[in-house]
Amino acid sequence: MNKSKIRIGFIGLNPDKQWASIAHIPALGTLVEEFEIVGVANSTYQSAKKSAEAFQIPLAFENAQALILSDEIDLVVITVKVPHHYELVKAALGAGKHVYCEHPLGNGLEETKALAALAAQKNVVAVVGTQLVAAPELLYLQQLINEGYVGRVLSSTLNGSVNNWGDNVISHNYYINDKSFGATLFTVPFAHTLAGVIKVLGGFGKFKAEMYNNFTSVKVTDTDEIKSKTTEDQILVIGAFKSGAAFSAHYRGGINATSLVWEINGTEGDIQVTSSSGHAQLLGLKILGKKSDEKELKNLIPPAEMYQGLPDDPLVRNVAAIYRLAAGDIRNDTRNAPTFEDAAKLHQVLSSIEKSASI
Incomplete structure (x- = not known):
């Protein structure tokens, strides 16, 4: 050793x-x-x-x-x-x-x-x-925003979906449907992505939230058991950042067509971030953008040096x-x-969202 x-x-x-x-x-x-x-x-x-x-x-x-x-x-x-x-x-x-x-x-x-x-x-x-916050694409996105690519940020919209948290599950993954285990759509993919949103656009001011559970039971496909599901599969948040920019988010579980679309709109341009899943922390992000005088979105590719020394697979790379x-x-x-202090701040936001949704 x-x-x-x-x-x-x-x-x-x-x-x-x-x-x-x-x-x-x-x-x-x-x-x-x-x-x-x-x-x-x-x-x-x-x-x-x-x-x-x-x-x-x-x-x-x-x-x-x-x-x-x-x-x-x-x-x-x-x-x-x-x-x-x-x-x-x-x-x-x-x-x-x-x-x-x-x-x-x-x-x-x-x-x-x-x-x-x-x-x-x-x-x-x-x-x-919370590995998304260290992803090269996320750091490049933060750089673009800080350098004024979109000007003053006016609004941001986040939509994500994943195929977990629907009406079926294999037995070794059943625990994600039991809210007491703490590994839910809300606390895992949504929270991972939210950590990235906060890193790029800053903390939140006021917001309102709703959370719903469309599937109250799941079929355990390898045992044919029917078990209860206590985790929400629809998360909706609307509000504003401390900067005053508007924010909305909708995360969905149990959706076969998984995707992530995150838009940032500003006084001088727009950015669209996409991925093939709402699990943004696991996959590479594609960044598209256009200035206000341009008609079409174009690829905004992070500089090669941001990937230097890191693996090709984004799941491993992050x-x-x-x-x-x-x-x-x-x-x-x-x-x-x-x-851990970052984790506490993130969980404070999650707790506030959960409290809002319970009203």
Whole structure:
């Protein structure tokens, strides 16, 4: 083990095509000068040993606490389901470790705020995986807005759809239909995209919201069971940014024709951002724009240097971009990767939207 590298311990890494194995592992494979995966802990020791063997990781820990307390680990990466985030992140912060936790950081606003406060108290690098905010296309879009491509922003409209959260699901994904698990249309694809919107256009002023559930039950296709669905599949928000620009959003679940269309309109031009899914954090974004004296939209392609050193696959690339920022933060005591404080601010917006929709 090379102590000049940042030594990672995974909590929740399995070789069966789950998120950590399809995104984190290949992302870290492009950053071998910065990171070394040293250990893994899963729900059982047998599972940890299986993952350690599959990914050629030196250490399999008997449990998460053993990994957290190990002197061999610098950065604890937590990629388990949301209800387990709070206790694991709290323990890692308590041990003085740097932490990278997948979004949503906490299962609700109070957990998220508590973890953000603890991270600030411990003064460690605490990163949340809202990877869209580090995507090259999103950073280029932010640059275009800041440089005045559209002039003063007057309005922005966001429409997204995904094929999850409809009336059927496979058994290992059923949990996303149970609101208590914290991994909903609202808290995952909508929230990931909202984090990008806020980065580009700033925070929100006033807004109103509605959320609806069109499918109150789902068929579990591999077992033929019918189970309840408590998560909303329609999210609507209308309001304004602090700048005064108008904002509207509509996210839809259970739609086969998945898409994302995000428009930004200003005094001097317009920008349209599109993707093939409302899961904007997983896919590349296409940016089109036109100035007010132009008739047609044209491609606005990010400079090649924005992609330098990053993987081609956007699903992996955006995660690698987060890790690259995290490495700089750990080495230089900076806070350029999305922080737990950012997560708390995002969740405050989500909580306000949810409160508005409940009135």
